[in-house]
Amino acid sequence: MKTLLTAAVALIAAAAPAHAVLQISANLNGFILTCADGQACDTNSTPGQLAIANQTQNGVEILGSAQTQTTGVSNFLNTSSFQLINHNPAPATVTVAVSGTDFPGPVSVFNASGSGTWQNADGSTIDLAWFADTANAQGADTPTDLPGAQLFATSDAAVGTADSFAISQGGAFVDPDLYSMSLGTSGTLVAWNGVVGSEPTLVGRSQTIVTTQAVPVSEPGSLALLGGALLGLGLVARRRRPV
Numbered sequence: 001m002k003t004l005l006t007a008a009v010a011l012i013a014a015a016a017p018a019h020a021v022l023q024i025s026a027n028l029n030g031f032i033l034t035c036a037d038g039q040a041c042d043t044n045s046t047p048g049q050l051a052i053a054n055q056t057q058n059g060v061e062i063l064g065s066a067q068t069q070t071t072g073v074s075n076f077l078n079t080s081s082f083q084l085i086n087h088n089p090a091p092a093t094v095t096v097a098v099s100g101t102d103f104p105g106p107v108s109v110f111n112a113s114g115s116g117t118w119q120n121a122d123g124s125t126i127d128l129a130w131f132a133d134t135a136n137a138q139g140a141d142t143p144t145d146l147p148g149a150q151l152f153a154t155s156d157a158a159v160g161t162a163d164s165f166a167i168s169q170g171g172a173f174v175d176p177d178l179y180s181m182s183l184g185t186s187g188t189l190v191a192w193n194g195v196v197g198s199e200p201t202l203v204g205r206s207q208t209i210v211t212t213q214a215v216p217v218s219e220p221g222s223l224a225l226l227g228g229a230l231l232g233l234g235l236v237a238r239r240r241r242p243v
Contacts, residue, residue, distance in 0.1 A: 021036065021037065021100060021101045021102065021138060022036065022037040022048060022049075022050050022067060022068075022069040022077075022098075022099075022100045023035070023036040023037065023050075023098070023099050023100070023138065023139070023140040023141070024036075024050060024052065024065075024067055024079070024096065024097070024098045024099075024140055025096070025097050025140045025141060025142050025143045025145065026062075026094070026095065026096045026097075026143055027093070027094065027095040027096075027143040028057040028058055028060040028062065028092075028094055029057070029058040029059060029060045029088070029092040029093055029094065030058050030093075031057035031058045031060075032142075032143065033052070033057065034140070034141070034142075035050065035052060036050070037049070037050045037069075041053075044066070048068060048069045048070060049066070049067070049068050050066070050067040050068075050069075051065060051066045051067075052065040052066075056087065058088075058092070059086065059087045059088035059092060060084065060085070060086055060087070060088070060092050060094060060189070061083070061084070061085040061087060062081055062083075062084055062085075063081065063082045063083040063084075063085070064080075064081055064082025064083065065079075065080070065081045065082075066079075066080055066081075067079045067080075067098050069100035071102060071103050071104055072104070072213070073212065073213045074210065074211075074212055074213070075103040075104065075107070075181075075210065075211045075212070075213065076208060076209065076210040076211075077098065077099075077100045077103075077181045077182075077183060077208070077209050078183075078206065078207060078208035078209075079096070079098040079183050079185075079206070079207050079208075080204070080205060080206040080207075081202075081204075081205045081206075082203070082204065083201055083202070083203050083204075084189065084201065084202040084205060085189075085199050085200070085201045086189035086190070086191070086192055086199060086200045086201075087192055087199060088191065088192060089191055089192060089193075089194060090191050091188050091189065091190055091191050092188065092189050093186075093187070093188050093189075094185070094186070094187055094188075094189065095143040095144060095184075095185070095186040096143060096183075096184070096185040096186070097139060097140040097142070097143050097144060097145050097146055097182060097183070097184050097185075098139075098140055098182065098183045098184075098207075099138060099139030099140035099145070099146070099147075099180060099181070099182040099183075100180060100181055100182075101136055101137070101138050101178075101180040102136065102178050102180070103178065103179050103180065103181060103211065104177070104178060104213055105175045105176045105177045105178065105179060105213065105214075106174075106175065106176045106177070106213065106214045107173060107174070107175055107179075107211040107212065107213055107214065108172065108173070108174050108214065109170060109171065109172055109173060109211070109212070110130070110132065110151055110170060110171060110172075110173040110209055110210065110211050111168070111169075111170040111209070111210045111211075112130040112151065112152045112168065112169050112170070112207075112208070112209045112210075113166075113167065113168040113169075113206075113207070113208050114128045114154065114165075114166070114167050114206060114207040114208075115164070115165060115166040115167070115204065115205075115206050116156075116164065116165055116202055116203065116204055116205045116206065117162070117163070117164040117202070117203040117204050118158035118159075118162065118163040118164065118165075118201070118202060118203075119161070119162060119200075119201040119202075119203055120161055120198045120199060120200050120201060121158040121163075121189060121190060121200040121201060121202065122158055122159060122160055122161065122163075122190065123157065123158060123190045124157070124158040124187065124188060124189045124190050124200055124202070125155065125156070125157045125158070125187050125188050126155060126156050126157075126165075126185065126186070126187035126202070126205075127153065127154075127155045127184075127185070127186045127187060128153065128154050128155070128167070128183075128184070128185055128207055129146065129150055129152070129153040129183070129184040129185075130150070130151045130152045130153070130169075130181075130182075130183060130184075130207070130209045131146045131147065131148045131149065131150055131151060131181065131182040131183075131184065132148050132149060132151055132173050132175075132179055132180070132181045132182075132209070132211075133147040133148025133149070133179060133180045133181075133182070134148065134149075134175045134179050135147070135148070135179075135180075136178045136179050136180045137180055138180060139180060139182035140182065144184075145182075146182045146184045147180065147182060148179075148180065148182070149173075151171060151173055151209075152169045152171065154167045154169075158190075173211065181209050181211070183207045183208075183209065185205065185207065187202070189201075189202065
């Protein structure tokens with residue numbers, strides 16, 4: 001009877017999805033940086049978590065970069081950096097793509113969010129975009145590689161010495177099985193005036209996209225099998241009850 005119950009439960013339980021591919025590609029003022037989850041450039045050994053070492057390339061400093069991908073009932077892809085700093089006496093451009101594949105369906109909606117804080121960056125600009133691809137194509141092979149359909153996009157321009165932005169959006173995205181998701185960031189940090197402590201900075205740049213897997217309705221046969229198993233256990237228990 002225990003074997004029968006175990007088999008019934010197994011018929012209606014969902015298997016845990018396998019780990020999928022997470023990748024980032026960035027153009028830091030002309031310097032191209034690309035890294036995938038698990039490669040030597042990834043400073044976080046946990047699968048599904050991709051971190052880039054702090055560094056300065058072509059006068060653009062990046063601090064605390066982290067990307068995360070989770071697959072399952074709740075699927076999400078996110079990217080963040082603690083600070084992006086321009087040390088150049090001229091404006092600097094930054095373009096970033098982050099992508100993950102093999103997110104499981106079925107799904108029908110998405111929710112997206114992005115935020116950041118400007119510091120000493122009056123006139124700096126940023127564009128944010130969220131993508132999903134029913135063909136499950138890998139993105140972020142280059143800093144502009146964002147496959148599939150654009151689900152949402154927004155932009156912001158810094159005003160004054162301290163400014164911030166935050167945006168959230170939801171909508172339809174339908175896919176019955178595996179799909180990929182990608183996040184895109186591009187923008188310009190204004191020139192630094194050379195005074196230490198006044199470097200144009202984007203603090204807490206972050207983006208996320210979340211989809212929720214529809215919970216399948218159990219098949220009538222599976223429910224009947226489980227019910228029969230539970231009923232059988234109940235009968236056995238009653239028969240063993242002392243008189």
